[in-house]
Amino acid sequence: MVERWSRKSSRSKRSRRKRGAVPAVLKRPKMSYSTVFRGAENTLEFRIFYKNADGQIISPFHDIPAYADTENKIYNMVVEVPRWTNAKMEIATAEKMNPIKQDVKKGNLRYVANVYPQRGYPWNYGCIPQTWENPKHVDKNTNEGGDNDPVDVCEIGSRVPARGEVIQVKALGILAMIDEGETDWKVICIDVKDELADKINNLEDVENLKPGYLADTRKWFRTYKVPDGKPENNFAFDGEYKDKAFADQIIAETYQQWQTLVRGEAESKLAIENVSVEGSKAKLSAADAQAVVDAAPAVAAAAAVTDMKASRWFYLEAKN
Numbered sequence: 229m230v231e232r233w234s235r236k237s238s239r240s241k242r243s244r245r246k247r248g249a250v251p252a253v254l255k256r257p258k259m260s261y262s263t264v265f266r267g268a269e270n271t272l273e274f275r276i277f278y279k280n281a282d283g284q285i286i287s288p289f290h291d292i293p294a295y296a297d298t299e300n301k302i303y304n305m306v307v308e309v310p311r312w313t314n315a316k317m318e319i320a321t322a323e324k325m326n327p328i329k330q331d332v333k334k335g336n337l338r339y340v341a342n343v344y345p346q347r348g349y350p351w352n353y354g355c356i357p358q359t360w361e362n363p364k365h366v367d368k369n370t371n372e373g374g375d376n377d378p379v380d381v382c383e384i385g386s387r388v389p390a391r392g393e394v395i396q397v398k399a400l401g402i403l404a405m406i407d408e409g410e411t412d413w414k415v416i417c418i419d420v421k422d423e424l425a426d427k428i429n430n431l432e433d434v435e436n437l438k439p440g441y442l443a444d445t446r447k448w449f450r451t452y453k454v455p456d457g458k459p460e461n462n463f464a465f466d467g468e469y470k471d472k473a474f475a476d477q478i479i480a481e482t483y484q485q486w487q488t489l490v491r492g493e494a495e496s497k498l499a500i501e502n503v504s505v506e507g508s509k510a511k512l513s514a515a516d517a518q519a520v521v522d523a524a525p526a527v528a529a530a531a532a533v534t535d536m537k538a539s540r541w542f543y544l545e546a547k548n
Contacts, residue, residue, distance in 0.1 A: 248453055294357055296462070304396060312350075324499050353383075361412070372464075388425060399479065406464060416469070501517070
């Protein structure tokens with residue numbers, strides 16, 4: 229068995245809080261998670277399952293809390309795609325225990341193109357667990373339904389975490405991308421342990437300390453599908469970012485939507501199996517959860533990446 233341990237939540241040593249800084253005391257106990265690899269990386273069978281601190285198989289979608297600190301609005305983030313990588317990894321929302329897997333299109337593994345001058349994803353990309361953008365819920369701001377996934381987050385800190393790591397973040401703002409007629413929120417956030425976490429508390433701070441990052445992020449989301457022959461993506465609010473308060477509200481709303489999902493109250497074909505959510509209609513025993521992992525292919529050496537998209541530049545203005 230191959231396992232990798234994530235960073236643990238910790239308490240800040242600061243006795244005096246700054247506006248938006250890491251809270252001195254987290255309201256939840258310390259949590260740690262390990263990852264269990266199955267199959268060979270860069271293949272259709274590759275999966276990353278999760279264990280809690282007691283060694284029990286859990287769902288990263290349902291069993292990891294959305295909030296690391298509810299009062300101070302500190303969230304858990306599951307890192308699906310580390311910065312500067314190309315493989316489009318995501319929580320498998322339709323599979324039991326929701327392992328991370330690589331997205332597939334027409335039978336092929338998906339990679340994002342390197343749209344010059346960017347290489348892969350320009351931030352650590354992932355999601356907030358226990359959130360769900362319900363496709364049946366028409367958002368009052370965008371007039372579109374959700375994209376049927378957890379809320380996406382772009383973490384802008386300096387460290388590049390391991391794929392599958394669980395970190396704690398605070399929201400700074402949010403972008404409303406409209407992807408093929410669906411609302412696809414993108415929360416801009418920062419690791420609360422980042423060296424600039426005390427200084428970056430909102431979008432203005434991002435622009436002051438990381439000038440151009442927000443504009444380049446919007447451009448990335450607008451153009452990243454163009455190399456695949458698709459049109460540019462659109463945005464609500466004329467492409468303007470909304471502030472931290474708006475982002476926290478969207479997270480709260482999608483947390484409520486997730487609650488209806490996991491209780492079986494919402495129409496959905498997603499897998500809601502879990503081991504810890506009270507009121508869930510699909511709570512599994514530890515043995516049944518472990519059986520899901522045991523049925524997966526044994527871990528194997530990574531396969532070679534054959535898709536040239538991951539290694540070449542795509543020039544947006546290039547003419548055919």
